[in-house]
Amino acid sequence: xxxxxxxxxxxxxxxxxxxxxxxxxxxxAGRADRRDDHQQGCVHCQAALGEYRRLWSPVHELAAQPVxxxxxxxxxxLRQIRGVLAEPDHAVLAGPDGVTRIAARVIVVTxxxxxxxxxxxxxxxSRTLGAGGAERAGGAGGTDxxxxxxxxxxxxxxxxxxxxxYGQDLHALADRVRRTVAERVSRLTxxxxxxxxxxxxxVLE
Amino acid sequence: MGENDRLDAAADDWxxxxxxxxxxxxxxxxxRRHRDRIYRIALRxxxxxxxxxxxxxxxxxxxxxxxxxxxxxxxxxxxxxxxxVNRCINLINRRPRFEPLDDPDVTVSPxxxxxxxxxxxxxxxLAAVTALPAxxxxxxxxxxxxxxTYQEVAAILNVSEATVRGRLYRARRRLLDTLREWA
Numbered sequence: 498x499x500x501x502x503x504x505x506x507x508x509x510x511x512x513x514x515x516x517x518x519x520x521x522x523x524x525x526a527g528r529a530d531r532r533d534d535h536q537q538g539c540v541h542c543q544a545a546l547g548e549y550r551r552l553w554s555p556v557h558e559l560a561a562q563p564v565x566x567x568x569x570x571x572x573x574x575l576r577q578i579r580g581v582l583a584e585p586d587h588a589v590l591a592g593p594d595g596v597t598r599i600a601a602r603v604i605v606v607t608x609x610x611x612x613x614x615x616x617x618x619x620x621x622x623s624r625t626l627g628a629g630g631a632e633r634a635g636g637a638g639g640t641d642x643x644x645x646x647x648x649x650x651x652x653x654x655x656x657x658x659x660x661x662x663y664g665q666d667l668h669a670l671a672d673r674v675r676r677t678v679a680e681r682v683s684r685l686t687x688x689x690x691x692x693x694x695x696x697x698x699x700v701l702e
Numbered sequence: 703m704g705e706n707d708r709l710d711a712a713a714d715d716w717x718x719x720x721x722x723x724x725x726x727x728x729x730x731x732x733x734r735r736h737r738d739r740i741y742r743i744a745l746r747x748x749x750x751x752x753x754x755x756x757x758x759x760x761x762x763x764x765x766x767x768x769x770x771x772x773x774x775x776x777x778x779x780x781x782x783x784x785x786x787v788n789r790c791i792n793l794i795n796r797r798p799r800f801e802p803l804d805d806p807d808v809t810v811s812p813x814x815x816x817x818x819x820x821x822x823x824x825x826x827x828l829a830a831v832t833a834l835p836a837x838x839x840x841x842x843x844x845x846x847x848x849x850x851t852y853q854e855v856a857a858i859l860n861v862s863e864a865t866v867r868g869r870l871y872r873a874r875r876r877l878l879d880t881l882r883e884w885a
Binding site for chain 2: 517518521525549551552553555556558559560561562564565566567570571574575578579605609619620622623624660698699701702
């Protein structure tokens, strides 16, 4: 820290004696309209507050602007860390006009997001069960370690590990998670979930 | 899920414990919860999407290994945003002064046309913020744009609250001068 860093706190004052920085603080915090007794009767403060608020409005606009991280590069990095680029697991849905392959990762993401949407779940992780990250079921296509779904009723097995809000019926929460995840995985991927293990790993206050 | 939930410190701690055990799922979730704010802070510090993405990517890569060294004696977010801000400052200091930026709406030293175009808009503010020296940018970005408290920012920048205030006041005056010139 330099002495200059702290010195400017006590910088210039308006003609009425009020520190400029104090008024800037007020404007930056969006409190320009909340004038104290002195400011209500002081033309210097009123003029300065009006001027600072006008000049500062682009900064307020900037602060209000929604910004989301572009998904591409960060997702690629995460995939590289996971190492799924080499050999992703797939579910295979055989239909009359061809085969649809769904990466196990899709099921994992769907399950995790579904579980996370259930009230009472603070944070959830999910994985498909079985060697290589998936369970094999009878039916069309697939190799050992694949999630396999066929037209004759193939399945996926999922494990959800979650931390729950403290102070609720955890059995009921687990049931709600199972119902929500199974329904959404079925609706979004066409796979039926035959086994859904819910591990409540922790409760958070 | 709202911003408050995403920034839930207890959930972060739970995830960090899992990451330290090598759980990649937990790491992905941790990154997912914070990546927008990582990117947002970087964008407002460095002033253009390309460099902001570089910073965010760099942070995500390094965090995986760095988390094993996170002692947990401060909030995860404090530690994380310190990493982000430091990466940005390193990048800013490495960058030649007045280098033209990729985003046509954002510039470190805007010409008259861009000043006119950006006047009255958030881009003008971003251009003015990124014209500040790096050490003055951080308090403005964290306090005035990200709405963090002086205490949080002091912890992130590893300086006293008085220093944060001093830098912030200097930065605001400079910003105001710049915005006044463009008005």
